[in-house]
Amino acid sequence: MTDNANASNESGGFGHIATEGLDTTHGVVLYLEDISVSFDGFKALNKLTLSIDVGELRCVIGPNGAGKTTMMDVITGKTRADEGSAFFGQTIDLARYSEAEIAHAGIGRKFQKPTIFEYHSVFENLELAMKADKRVRKTLVSVLSSGEKDRIAETMKQIRLNDSADRIAGLLSHGQKQWLEIGMLLMQEPRLLLLDEPVAGMSDDETERTGELFLSLAGKHSLVVVEHDMAFVEKIARKITVLHEGSVLAEGSMAQVQNDPKVIEVYLGR
Amino acid sequence: MYGARGWAVICLSSFIVFVIFPVLSLATPQDSAFHISQYWVTLLGKVMCFAIVAIAMDLVWGYTGILSLGHGLFFALGGYSMGMYLMRQIGREGQYQSDLPDFMVFLDWKELPWAWWNSDQFWWAALLVVLVPGLLALVFGFFAFRSRVKGVYFSIITQALTFAAMLLFFRNATGFGGNNGFTDFKRILGLPITTPETRMMLFTFTAFVLIATLLLARWIVTSKFGRVLTAIRDAETRVAFCGYNTVHYKLAIFTLSAVICGIAGALYVPQVGIINPSEMSPANSIEIAIWVAVGGRGTLTGAILGAGLVNFGKSYFTQAFPEYWLYALGLIFILVTLFLPQGVMGLLKKKT
Numbered sequence: 100m101t102d103n104a105n106a107s108n109e110s111g112g113f114g115h116i117a118t119e120g121l122d123t124t125h126g127v128v129l130y131l132e133d134i135s136v137s138f139d140g141f142k143a144l145n146k147l148t149l150s151i152d153v154g155e156l157r158c159v160i161g162p163n164g165a166g167k168t169t170m171m172d173v174i175t176g177k178t179r180a181d182e183g184s185a186f187f188g189q190t191i192d193l194a195r196y197s198e199a200e201i202a203h204a205g206i207g208r209k210f211q212k213p214t215i216f217e218y219h220s221v222f223e224n225l226e227l228a229m230k231a232d233k234r235v236r237k238t239l240v241s242v243l244s245s246g247e248k249d250r251i252a253e254t255m256k257q258i259r260l261n262d263s264a265d266r267i268a269g270l271l272s273h274g275q276k277q278w279l280e281i282g283m284l285l286m287q288e289p290r291l292l293l294l295d296e297p298v299a300g301m302s303d304d305e306t307e308r309t310g311e312l313f314l315s316l317a318g319k320h321s322l323v324v325v326e327h328d329m330a331f332v333e334k335i336a337r338k339i340t341v342l343h344e345g346s347v348l349a350e351g352s353m354a355q356v357q358n359d360p361k362v363i364e365v366y367l368g369r
Numbered sequence: 370m371y372g373a374r375g376w377a378v379i380c381l382s383s384f385i386v387f388v389i390f391p392v393l394s395l396a397t398p399q400d401s402a403f404h405i406s407q408y409w410v411t412l413l414g415k416v417m418c419f420a421i422v423a424i425a426m427d428l429v430w431g432y433t434g435i436l437s438l439g440h441g442l443f444f445a446l447g448g449y450s451m452g453m454y455l456m457r458q459i460g461r462e463g464q465y466q467s468d469l470p471d472f473m474v475f476l477d478w479k480e481l482p483w484a485w486w487n488s489d490q491f492w493w494a495a496l497l498v499v500l501v502p503g504l505l506a507l508v509f510g511f512f513a514f515r516s517r518v519k520g521v522y523f524s525i526i527t528q529a530l531t532f533a534a535m536l537l538f539f540r541n542a543t544g545f546g547g548n549n550g551f552t553d554f555k556r557i558l559g560l561p562i563t564t565p566e567t568r569m570m571l572f573t574f575t576a577f578v579l580i581a582t583l584l585l586a587r588w589i590v591t592s593k594f595g596r597v598l599t600a601i602r603d604a605e606t607r608v609a610f611c612g613y614n615t616v617h618y619k620l621a622i623f624t625l626s627a628v629i630c631g632i633a634g635a636l637y638v639p640q641v642g643i644i645n646p647s648e649m650s651p652a653n654s655i656e657i658a659i660w661v662a663v664g665g666r667g668t669l670t671g672a673i674l675g676a677g678l679v680n681f682g683k684s685y686f687t688q689a690f691p692e693y694w695l696y697a698l699g700l701i702f703i704l705v706t707l708f709l710p711q712g713v714m715g716l717l718k719k720k721t
């Protein structure tokens with residue numbers, strides 16, 4: 100562990116930012132302010148302002164094309180905002196870092212379409228995602244410690260794939276792939292998890308267990324869950340943000356947003 | 370790294386190239402049924418150089434998913450680096466009995482161009498063999514990977530790179546013998562280059578480098594680094610979102626691959642006795658990709674097998690029906706792509 104800490108200190112030149120140093124003194128882990136993104140003149144995000152507290156589980160809903168995925172793209176460095184600012188903690192200005200650096204700083208992301216390493220085993224998928232020094236010369240000589248093996252085993256249990264350690268990931272069911280991807284996020288030990296439609300394609304049973312998993316993660320991690328499955332959202336949500344045409348339409352508890360006339364208009368009005 | 374069977378195959382092949390070949394080639398009389406002629410020593414030596422290149426290609430294409438169609442350039446640059454030294458080793462035995470290589474006398478040059486500095490030193494040549502292809506790959510790769518040039522675009526610009534280099538080397542003014550390149554070598558490390566003993570030395574050294582390259586590559590692909598490479602091939606964005614700087618990884622393997630090609634080229638030139646700009650022709654680089662495709666992408670054994678099969682086939686074909694080799698090669702490529710996406714290795718795996 101100490102070895103890792105030293106490595107990340109000396110690695111300034113390689114662009115890794117130390118996670119230990121994440122400054123959340125005001126209890127906010129993510130703060131987006133007036134973010135706008137346009138694609139050929141079309142505003143996918145329009146002055147979006149949003150803040151996520153430390154340990155919070157936030158659900159984000161909104162009709163297709165509302166800008167939910169684009170919001171995640173901006174946070175993770177995949178898309179650059181035209182205007183506005185995005186801060187991770189008090190000090191990390193996300194616009195200044197690459198995808199890999201942001202991931203390293205402690206933001207993990209699950210894609211809308213599950214992306215795992217199809218030709219690697221379940222174990223190897225988790226191994227690759229595991230928090231570690233991820234520079235070339237370190238991975239060349241890296242050997243798994245018993246502690247690291249235990250952590251992988253623990254995560255496999257958590258995502259119920261402990262019988263499939265050597266299974267090639269491409270052969271898993273759709274739901275299992277979703278879980279493996281969630282497991283990979285957990286291996287990164289992120290401070291903030293962004294989950295884009297995590298229960299799409301899962302059976303009811305799997306959906307239920309995923310909900311339980313998320314609830315158990317909240318507190319230790321902060322989670323942002325984008326989901327269309329309202330039953331699922333209702334089960335896990337404490338605070339919900341409704342996105343519409345690239346900005347926040349309403350925010351509050353399930354009951355609050357359900358009774359909000361603007362939300363009713365957007366969801367039922369057409 | 371390998372199971373018992375793998376090591377057994379490596380040991381057996383080593384025994385053949387390090388013991389049987391030298392004995393049968395040097396210690397048996399010419400007319401003996403067991404004698405291995407110079408033809409076969411040279412041919413196998415050449416094919417081993419190609420096998421080294423195929424391993425290098427497989428590392429970037431088969432394992433990392435980067436189809437470079439410019440690997441022939443790195444091979445040729447290694448060859449030219451060695452060739453300069455071999456030209457200097459000719460000394461005053463050239464046609465014009467000058468200290469300068471013949472082509473320079475012919476062009477009426479009075480002194481060596483700057484690029485030939487120190488070229489009479491073997492250690493310097495050995496250094497260039499590694500540095501020239503390595504640095505070129507590093508700089509070229511840096512700009513290409515940083516600008517996220519991928520897939521077919523990367524393949525096309527690497528083709529353009531080798532083509533541009535070929536045009537450059539065709540010019541006499543570039544200082545590397547123009548379209549004739551380098552040939553008529555006399556000595557290497559002071560030893561006469563055409564004697565059976567010297568040839569056997571080059572042969573066994575090539576075999577040694579091939580085995581070392583195979584083991585190095587095997588070590589790489591079975592390491593976590595190797596698993597990151599295949600992950601980049603299959604889902605590059607996910608790798609980046611896991612916190613890996615994929616540019617560094619691609620750059621590392623691309624550069625290493627280029628260096629390996631350079632070494633193979635340096636071993637190739639003294640054995641075949643010539644290097645000229647045609648080695649940089651775009652078709653040569655495509656051929657390298659075909660070897661790997663035929664053998665099976667993503668398996669090191671496949672790369673070696675592919676280089677062997679295609680090149681032994683080529684040496685037979687170019688004697689029997691010289692005009693048709695390119696058609697045959699094209700046909701092989703189409704057939705393999707359509708029916709054997711995993712190459713010969715895929716076929717062998719299915720059988721067992």
Ligand SMILES: Nc1ncnc2c1ncn2[C@@H]1O[C@H](COP(=O)(O)OP(=O)(O)OP(=O)(O)O)[C@@H](O)[C@H]1O
Pocket residue numbers: 138143161162163164165166167168169170211
């Ligand atoms: N790269 C792009 N180029 C052009 N338009 C884009 C691009 N990415 C997204 N868009 C557009 O931006 C809008 C917001 O897309 P986004 O994917 O963020 O929506 P979403 O809320 O995630 O929707 P869904 O629920 O369907 O996943 C859509 O109209 C989409 O067509």
Ligand SMILES: [Mg+2]
Pocket residue numbers: 167168169211295
């Ligand atoms: Mg989306």
